[in-house]
Amino acid sequence: MNTTTLVKNNQAGELRDTTGLNFFEEDQNFNSLLKHYLSEEDFERAKPLLAELGKIAGDELDQLSRVSEKNPPELVHYNAKGERIDRIDYHPSYKEMERLGYSKFGMVAMSHQKNVLGFPGDFPYVLKYAFWYLFAQSEFSLLCPMSMTDSAARVIGKYASEEMKEKYIPKLTSMDMDELWTGAQFMTEIQGGSDVAANTMTAKKVGDHWELTGDKWFCSNASADVALALARPENAPAGTKGLGLFLIPKKLEDGTLNHYRINRLKDKFGTRNMASGEITFEGTIAYEVGDIKNGFKQMMAMVSSARLSNSVRSAGIIRRSYLEALEYARGREAFGKKLAELPLMTETLFELLLDSETATASVLHTAQIYSEADKGSAKDQALLRILTPMLKGYICKRARYSTAESMEARGGNGYIEDWVNAKLVREAHLGSIWEGTTNILALDILRAFTKDKVGDAFFDDIAHRLKATEDPLSKRTAKLLSAVHKKIQKQAERVISLEGQARELPAKQLMNRLYHLYAVSLLFEQANVEINEQNSYRKLYLTAQYIHRYFLSNGLDDVLIADQSLLDVFEKLVNWEPVQADAVGKFLDEVELLSL
Ligand SMILES: Cc1cc2nc3c(=O)[nH]c(=O)nc-3n(C[C@H](O)[C@H](O)[C@H](O)COP(=O)(O)OP(=O)(O)OC[C@H]3O[C@@H](n4cnc5c(N)ncnc54)[C@H](O)[C@@H]3O)c2cc1C
Known part of the structure; x- marks a missing residue:
């Protein structure tokens, strides 16, 4: 057969992408930051693991992600006998990514269990987020269910009864896919996304449990085994003060399905491989978590951890955007030169480099602060109070710009679905919407200053880093x-x-x-x-x-x-x-x- 090719070799340079690159080994900024934040021993121990994930992220994970995006989950309402089952079927590529994330790399287990991936004792926080940063460069959506599973275990660990902890934490943090229960966070209602105080789902105490009634409008990982939800107990006051936090198991003690209906899955702009549903709760069996009068505050612990996770993921997306643009510009030729040699393309690439290096540094440094805050440091708790919304507000929004610039750096090809850029643009847009939109985070920062009085902690911490060395250029810059x-x-x-x-x-x-x-x-x-x-x-x-x-x-x-x-x-x-x-x-x- 006579085959012709549209691509004429060497006419316009190579049309390169990042396939086959090791996302860990390529990233010298990331390496140098990890060296700074980890002990030498931990860094050396982590290197082969990160290199393994970096290799997978640069190839297999990327392919799985693209295939799964083209094969979104399907909601099956009824079984053959006509019984309502509301099962969600995922493509095998999504299931394989779950295996990589939850099981092979233990990316949820690492925050809760000891000796994960051969690390003695607790896993360093910075290293945890290092794994998430690498993974996100190829797969963003699955990190939402993984983050909710991780933070559900955290909230249960912090606030729930001993009985609940014993029952749920081992399941939520298991690295065995047959044992694992995944988590979800059901908060948003059609009238109350940013304004959670407007939530109307009710909770009625019946014997040893509660029954929930109402609708939730955005439920990602709708097939979760365990969800944490906000609902208003009967006679509780209006506003966020009246909201309780409840654990909803997917299955009841006798193995039957709990009483809720997944009405439909959202037809989304991006994160199409992950199921976000609309759910109606009809006398759904649920159990209170912690202090019933403190539900919103407890849920905010889940939201805060998800906000930092989102910032890390967006920093990963920004890094991928830079690397894609750089690779393309080094291969592609125009006007007799490589794109990377043209002044304005240099400027585009440099802007991406600067965004990427600062975003990565910001999230890893904050992960370190998170670790200290969890150990009880009041100063770091104050810093975290402002850094979490600040990173989520800026980095997630900036990822929209970086992904778009990277798309444009690839010219027309960037707009074509054969390349990763369109997927990155779609994902980046979600980062700045969920877990609090940019405006909501900016308002939260005002509250951090006015109500929680964290301004001094923030500015003192910065001043501390602005001290010059003896070097004359360092002195001029410090000034x-x-x-x-x-x-x-x-x-x-x-x-x-x-x-x-x-x-x-x-x-x-x-x-x-x-x-x-x-x-x-x-x-x-x-x-x-x-x-x-x-x-x-x-x-x-x-x-x-x-x-x-x-x-x-x-x-x-x-x-x-x-x-x-x-x-x-x-x-x-x-x-x-x-x-x-x-x-x-x-x-x-x-x-x-x-x-x-
Ligand atoms: C794909 C996807 C998955 C999601 N998954 C989940 C999930 O699993 N669980 C869950 O609980 N939620 C989930 N959400 C919901 C998400 O968190 C909300 O959509 C988000 O918080 C915004 O709420 P809203 O949609 O009600 O928008 P609104 O609150 O109506 O906001 C609309 C606009 O108004 C602005 N705005 C609102 N208040 C103010 C103000 N005071 N000042 C200035 N501007 C303001 C917002 O910034 C926004 O731009 C998901 C959303 C999406 C898109």
Whole structure:
């Protein structure tokens, strides 16, 4: 047979993607951060495991994810005998991803069980999120059920009776797929997503259990074995104060199905391989979790942990977006050059690199704070109170931009479903909607300042990282950053001093600025270490660029920056080769001219 090919070799370079790359080994920023946050022993122990997941993420997991997206789950209402069963059937590719996540890599078990994956004792928090970050680069949706399973076990462990803990935690955290029970979180009702106080599902005490009646409008992992749900006990007050937290088992003690109907599965823009349903509860048997008068607060523990998990996943998506764009731009040719050699494409790639390195640093650093907060550190608890909504608010929203830029970097091909970009765009859009939209998180940050008074903890923590070393360039950068710090702290104080609507209006801008300050402080801290240990100014160069891009863009001057050092150092930045001091010096000369 005469076959012809549309692709003419070498005419336009190679059309590359990331298939076959090891997402762990390729990611030098991630490696260097892990080295910083983990003990040497833990890092060495983790390396082969992360390399294994990195390899799978760069190939098998990616393929499974794409196949499962094209084969969404199906809801089967009745069995052959006409009995209502509401079973959800998943494609084998989804089941295989579940095996990889829950069983092979123990990504839920690792937060709850000892000696997971050969780690003696407790698994370090930073390392846990490292696994989630790698996994998310190829599969985002399944991490929602996995995160809910993880956080359901956490909430039960924190608040439930001993009997409930013994019954449910081993199941929710099992690495044996035949034993595993997955979890869900049923909170949103049609009238109350952001405004949870408007929830109307009722709970009636009957003997040793409760019966729930009402509807939930968004129930991801609708086939879960165990769901935690909010409902209002009879005679409880209105608002969030009147909501109790209940555990709903899928099956009753006698093995029959609990009393609820999955009406339909959502036809979603993305995360199509994961089942999100609408459910009607009709005298559904449920059990109270913890203090019935404290249901909302307890549920927020689940939501907070899901928010951090979402930020980690979005950081993973941002990293994947950068890597896809870089690979393509290094292969594809236009105007007689590789795309990566063209100034404006360099700028696009650099922006993605900067977003990726800061997002990854921010989530891993916060994972460390989460760990300390859980050990009882009041300072870290205060920090976590603001960092969790801040990361979710900024990084998840930014992932929309990064995925879209990466799509455009692939030109027309980026828009075609053969490539991963469209899937990444779809997934990124959900990250900023569920578990609190961007606006809701910005408002939460205001509450963190006004009600929980965490402002001092936040700004002190940043100031602590902005200290210069003896290096003259470090000193110049610290001076700029200290001015930025002062200015943003003042802005925050001003916003908090306002009342009502006037306070809400600038909340999103404030959230973004707080994030940038946090991110740049981490960059600067790493830069100082890098200068001392490796005599390289790579991270200091990134710090100076970050200052220019996010703190000095107040007027026309911004675009007139004459420095072209980016074109000289770009390859070094990408390849993690040492960057010389003079590149930073020249850039800082320009930045200081524009200074605050
Ligand atoms: C695919 C998918 C899966 C989901 N899975 C689950 C799940 O498993 N469990 C669950 O409980 N929920 C789930 N959700 C629900 C999700 O958490 C909510 O959709 C989300 O919290 C927003 O609520 P809402 O849809 O009611 O929007 P609304 O609350 O109606 O918000 C609409 C818009 O108004 C804005 N807004 C609302 N209040 C304010 C305010 N005070 N100031 C300024 N702007 C405001 C919001 O930011 C948003 O942009 C899921 C959603 C999706 C899309």
